[in-house]
Structures are given as C-alpha cells and as structure tokens.
Amino acid sequence: MRIGELDIERPVILAPMEDVTDRSFRKICRRFGADIVYTEFISSEALRRGIDKIVRKMLLDESERPAVIQLFGDSAEAMAEAAVIAAEAGPAYIDLNFGCPVKKVAGRGAGAALLKEPEKMARIAEAVVRAVDLPVTVKTRLGWDRESINILDIVPRLEDAGIGALAVHGRTRSEMYRGIADWDWIARVKERAVVPVIANGDIWTAHDALEMFRHTGADGVMIGRGAIGNPFLFTQVRDLLHEGAVKSTPGFRERIAVAIEHLRLSVEYKGEKSGTLEMRRHYATYLKGMPRVSRVRNRLVREDDWRAAIEILEAYESECEVYEREGKIGEYAEFLNDHSRRLVLK
Ligand SMILES: Cc1cc2nc3c(=O)[nH]c(=O)nc-3n(C[C@H](O)[C@H](O)[C@H](O)COP(=O)(O)O)c2cc1C
Structure with missing residues (x-):
C-alpha cells in the first residue's frame, strides 16, 4: 500500500481510539508489529485554539513512527488550519475523521454527521489537501443508517478532493458498534475505489485479519478493539501474513x-x-x-x-x-x- 512516501505491503494498522491510542499504547503497538499507528481523534477547533491538553495528544515519539494524526471538525477552515499545525508534528499523513458516531462529535455536525452531507465532507477534505504538503486520508463508515448507505457515492467525491487513501469501518452510524461489521460492503468499496482502501471492523484474531484481506481485497487492515490490552495481536497477524502461521500466544x-x-x-x-x-x-x-x-x-x-x-x-x-x-x-x-x-x- 502506498500513501505518499510510505510504502508497506499489506499493512496492519492500529485504529484511532479516543482514550486508548495515546503515546504509550501507540509505542507498544509499534513494538509488537503494528505497521502504522493513529493518534486519538483531535478536535480541530481545540487545536487551532492551542489548548494545551489537545496539543499534547499530537506529540509523537521517534519510536512510534510512522504515526498518523487524526483530526475531526465540521468546518473546512478549522480543519485546514488544524492540519497545518498538525503537520508540524511530523506525522506520516493526516487522517480526517468522518465516521465518529458519538453525540459530542456527530451531534455537532462533525464525524459521522458528514455522511449526511457528502458535498460538505468533500469540501473539508479538499481544503485540508490544499493546506498541507502531506498526504491526507479519510476514515469513515458505510453511511448514516442501513437505509441510506452512500459510501459508493462518497468514494469518488473524496478521490476528486485529492485524498490519498480511505479507511472504512463496515458499519453505519446508527449501528454504532452493534452487530457484525459488514465486510461485503468493504469489498464493494474496494472495487469502486482508485485510492488504497484500509478495511476496518471486527478483527479479533490473526485469522480474522487474513480473512479480511481475502474477503475485501483491501490494501491494508485496521484493528481497534481487538488490540486493546492485546498488542500481541499485531505480532500474530504479521506472522500469519508473512510466514504463514501464528507463532506465539502470550502467556x-x-x-x-x-x-x-x-x-x-x-x-x-x-x-x-x-x-x-x-x-x-x-x-x-x-x-x-x-x-x-x-x-x-x-x-x-x-x-x-x-x-x-x-x-x-x-x-x-x-x-x-x-x-x-x-x-x-x-x-x-x-x-x-x-x-x-x-x-x-x-
Ligand atoms: C474506545 C474507542 C474509541 C474510538 N475512538 C475513535 C477515534 O478517535 N477516531 C476514529 O476514527 N474512530 C474511533 N473509534 C473507532 C475505531 O477506530 C474503529 O473504527 C472501530 O472500533 C471498529 O474497529 P474494531 O472492530 O477493530 O474495533 C473508537 C473506537 C473505540 C472502541
């Protein structure tokens, strides 16, 4: 998978998770074999106001690179300004959160709420792409709810805006974290997309990761909850992908x-x-x-x-x-x- 200068074959990526993927956990996941790690989402408004606690969330250690800074917000101007600030921390690329379902984000027009406004979503992406020299990627869901799945309409809009890759969590906003992630839909996104696709949702074991690659044809996979308290999973996935077997189970x-x-x-x-x-x-x-x-x-x-x-x-x-x-x-x-x-x- 190629994003800017990064070129990693079948990368296994630590998903952004608020209150989980801080510097300490990212560093540990990298050591256990995560190819790329994401920060927690960072509010573009808070970043542009220079709020200390938020600025600290962006600090990256050498040992955790390649690391990605994820931003959320509902304004193209704020997102572009925040991206310029984030770029100074030296991430591999900047990711835009268009999938967060929680009220404090989606209730304010950001995150998954932008699935209901594809034009605005694309405008924000385009503004950020223009503002920074780094690659810009997007992480999103399939749509707002099952009745309005619009990811296939969103993909070309984001590609026209200039994004470098797309991570898709195989659920809708309404599904929150319920049920099982829909890997068939991720496969359809992969068929449609020109940019690399990162598949996300319900990878709990190394075999799940392998199956995700097979089922969706995605260029990379992203693991969230399965890695919490279990960074060993990255080593297991790597071993299975590159050497054909899981070699160790942590005692x-x-x-x-x-x-x-x-x-x-x-x-x-x-x-x-x-x-x-x-x-x-x-x-x-x-x-x-x-x-x-x-x-x-x-x-x-x-x-x-x-x-x-x-x-x-x-x-x-x-x-x-x-x-x-x-x-x-x-x-x-x-x-x-x-x-x-x-x-x-x-
Ligand atoms: C505690 C928690 C915090 C999360 N925070 C974020 C976040 O900050 N940004 C984001 O894009 N997704 C966030 N997510 C969603 C995950 O990145 C991921 O898309 C989702 O958990 C599905 O993947 P999984 O089945 O491997 O956990 C969060 C999920 C959890 C469980």
Missing part, C-alpha cells in the same frame, strides 16, 4: 510485563496522577481470562499509586506461577485463543 508473564511497561510509559508521558488513573481502563483487557483475576483487577482500578499498582501486578505474577505449577493456566490460554470473530458471531 501470563508477557501480559503482566507489558501491562507494567504500559503503566510506566503512561506515567512518564502523563505524570504520576493522570498516568496512573488513565491506565485503569487497560488492566481488565491485559488480564482478561486469567485465573482468579477479579480480586486483582478490583484492587488495581482503585490504586492511585503507580508503584503500588506495579507491586500488585508483580504479586499476581507470582500467584500465577503457582497456578502454572498446579496446571491451571491452560484454561486461560484457551480462552484467549477462542476470542475470535466466529465466537462474536454466535
């Missing part, structure tokens, strides 16, 4: 070690207080399915002191070693392997 030691690394990075980048608090939402997924974990999880999500949180995690690792000697860990590994699209389907 409890690796999961706990990465949770600790994540916490340390979070504290380094956000300070002790925010870094510790914001890490709370990740523990459940890192420790998912592990033996007798609810007690540990409950302590972690109440812990204000990051050093104490690390002690809890280390003590739990020792506890798991006992379960391992007793032969109880296997049940957990099985659970992780079963976390697939096919199970979600049932």
Whole structure:
C-alpha cells in the first residue's frame, strides 16, 4: 500500500481510539508489529485554539513512527488550519475523521454527521489537501443508517478532493458498534475505489485479519478493539501474513510485563496522577481470562499509586506461577485463543 512516501505491503494498522491510542499504547503497538499507528481523534477547533491538553495528544515519539494524526471538525477552515499545525508534528499523513458516531462529535455536525452531507465532507477534505504538503486520508463508515448507505457515492467525491487513501469501518452510524461489521460492503468499496482502501471492523484474531484481506481485497487492515490490552495481536497477524502461521500466544508473564511497561510509559508521558488513573481502563483487557483475576483487577482500578499498582501486578505474577505449577493456566490460554470473530458471531 502506498500513501505518499510510505510504502508497506499489506499493512496492519492500529485504529484511532479516543482514550486508548495515546503515546504509550501507540509505542507498544509499534513494538509488537503494528505497521502504522493513529493518534486519538483531535478536535480541530481545540487545536487551532492551542489548548494545551489537545496539543499534547499530537506529540509523537521517534519510536512510534510512522504515526498518523487524526483530526475531526465540521468546518473546512478549522480543519485546514488544524492540519497545518498538525503537520508540524511530523506525522506520516493526516487522517480526517468522518465516521465518529458519538453525540459530542456527530451531534455537532462533525464525524459521522458528514455522511449526511457528502458535498460538505468533500469540501473539508479538499481544503485540508490544499493546506498541507502531506498526504491526507479519510476514515469513515458505510453511511448514516442501513437505509441510506452512500459510501459508493462518497468514494469518488473524496478521490476528486485529492485524498490519498480511505479507511472504512463496515458499519453505519446508527449501528454504532452493534452487530457484525459488514465486510461485503468493504469489498464493494474496494472495487469502486482508485485510492488504497484500509478495511476496518471486527478483527479479533490473526485469522480474522487474513480473512479480511481475502474477503475485501483491501490494501491494508485496521484493528481497534481487538488490540486493546492485546498488542500481541499485531505480532500474530504479521506472522500469519508473512510466514504463514501464528507463532506465539502470550502467556501470563508477557501480559503482566507489558501491562507494567504500559503503566510506566503512561506515567512518564502523563505524570504520576493522570498516568496512573488513565491506565485503569487497560488492566481488565491485559488480564482478561486469567485465573482468579477479579480480586486483582478490583484492587488495581482503585490504586492511585503507580508503584503500588506495579507491586500488585508483580504479586499476581507470582500467584500465577503457582497456578502454572498446579496446571491451571491452560484454561486461560484457551480462552484467549477462542476470542475470535466466529465466537462474536454466535
Ligand atoms: C474506545 C474507542 C474509541 C474510538 N475512538 C475513535 C477515534 O478517535 N477516531 C476514529 O476514527 N474512530 C474511533 N473509534 C473507532 C475505531 O477506530 C474503529 O473504527 C472501530 O472500533 C471498529 O474497529 P474494531 O472492530 O477493530 O474495533 C473508537 C473506537 C473505540 C472502541
């Protein structure tokens, strides 16, 4: 897949996720093999006003590149101005969010609301393309609801506006995150599009990613929820795509070690207080399915002191070693392997 100077064969991409894909998580996902990572969405209005908390969301580490900055907004002027500011942070490209379904975004005419205004969507894209030298891409959904799917009408408009690639989440705005992403529609988008297409929605395992490539013919795939607490998925997808088999399943030691690394990075980048608090939402997924974990999880999500949180995690690792000697860990590994699209389907 070629976008500007980036040229990566069948890239596996970390999706933008608010409150999840911050610098610490992006860095970890890159280390585990994500080819490209996206920032959380960034408000163009807040960026152009220079709001410190928002500007910090754009800081990119060398080790996480190629990284992409995603912007949202409902005004071509604000989006173009924000893109010029974002370009200074040196992203590989700038992505425009035309798919966010949540009220605070879509309710204000931005994100998925622009699916109801394809002309305005294209005007915004064109303004941003003109404003920056970097490639500009779009991430969107199939349409506002099932009755008004208009992605095939939107594709040529965005291409005329000059976008460099299109990421499509195979759901409509009304579907939010319900049901199963419609990969057939993504295949239709791929047939229609001239620019590279990045397929997104319900990749939970390495086999899902392979199937997404096969089913849609997309140039790249993008993983969101499946990567939360599970950056190991990127290594598994890479191994399956390039070497034909998934080679490793993380055990409890690796999961706990990465949770600790994540916490340390979070504290380094956000300070002790925010870094510790914001890490709370990740523990459940890192420790998912592990033996007798609810007690540990409950302590972690109440812990204000990051050093104490690390002690809890280390003590739990020792506890798991006992379960391992007793032969109880296997049940957990099985659970992780079963976390697939096919199970979600049932
Ligand atoms: C917690 C969360 C936050 C998200 N934030 C964003 C965002 O900031 N920008 C965006 O384009 N999509 C966002 N999304 C949507 C994801 O990028 C992705 O399109 C969606 O989760 C479907 O992919 P998945 O099935 O692999 O999770 C978010 C999703 C989740 C679950």
